[in-house]
Structures are given as C-alpha cells and as structure tokens.
Amino acid sequence: MPQSNPVHYADAGPAVRAVYDDIKATRGVDDINNFWKHIANHPPTLKRTWESVKQAMAPGALDLLVKEMVFVAVSASN
Template sequence: MPPRIPALADPRRTPGASVIEYEDASPEVRAVYDDIMATRRTDRVNNFWKALAHHPPTLARTWRDLREVMGAGALDPLTKELVYLAVSMTNSCEYCIASHSAAARAKGATDDMLGELMAVVGMANETNRLAAALRVPVDAAFEGEPWPRTG
C-alpha cells in the first residue's frame, strides 16, 4: 500500500497541509531544500515546498520545472511573476496569490501595477465567461492565427 500523504488524507482537515521542516527532512528532500535556498539566496524554504516534501519525487520535479519556467527567457522576471499572479487569482489560490504578490513586489511591482493587474484579470474573466456562455464564433480575421509563427 502506498504511503498516505498527510496533506491529502482528509480534505476537511484544517488549517492546512502538514509541512516537513529541514531538520526532519530526508537527505533527498534536504538536497532540494538546499537547492531552493541557494537558487533564491535565502535561508528559508517556503511552506509550499515543505508540504510537497511528503512526496519527494513531486517535490523534486516541481522545483526543477518551476526553476526552468521562471528562469531566464524571452519574458522578463517581473512579467513572469505578474502572469503567475494573474493565473493564481483566476484559480483562487490564496497561497500562490500571497507568494507571487511578494515575488512581484520584490521584482519591482507597485501598488498601481498590482491594482491594474487585478482589473485586467477581472475583466478577462468576465469577458471570457460572456464569450463562452454566448458561444461567440471566432472572427474570420482571427481564425487560424498561427502559434508559433513560422517563417
């Protein structure tokens, strides 16, 4: 029988998932924690990672993938945080909203930027739902819009 993951054992459980602190972590989990702290240049690991530590393969995979996606690329770091925050708002993830608001602020987001982001997220959700409910046909001018563009 696979081990029970305490965070998922009882969905009615409050206040939330149990976390695994560094001193209680297995060597496999500590290696990921060490990489998180080194990459982020901090002396602490967020509760999200400590909750995932109940399943070390998921912890390692999620950290690896997040590090890759949020790393250097065509989008600047603040834009990536704002996109992450917008999706977190849409998904009503309280933890992610708090975490990525702090990360966006650390990368230069202002109160005005975050307020405008919230307005855009709200408007996009409203118009998306209206278009979906009305089953609005896609305009011919937008049909077949290629992504990625070739040539």
C-alpha cells in the first residue's frame, strides 16, 4: 500500500497553511495532528474535509464533548 509523508507547516504552501491556521484557531491547538498533515498532500481534499468537520463540530443539538467522543469512536473503529 502506498504511504504518504506528512506535510509540516514549514513545508506547506499558502493554501495548506490557510487551512492549518483555521484548524488551529478553531480548535484552540498549537499544532496539527497527523490526520490533517497526511491529507494535506492533496490540498483540495484537506480543505473539503476540514470544512465538513468544522461544520459537523459547530454548535448544535449535541454538545462538543459528545461530538468529539463520536469522532474518536468512529476513527478508532476504522
């Protein structure tokens, strides 16, 4: 199976950096986890995936903790 290399912030182009900056600001984190660094090899997929996750994690019927628990459970099962 082919493997990808992570795209680190210092090596990222402007489109990837913009998404990374939005992830860090929205989630209140200092670094991007490896999930995002690997899909950043295809910037349109990174942007589309982040926009979907950002919308799903926005305030709604479920609180953020429940959404995070579902996210982790689904990720672990795949």
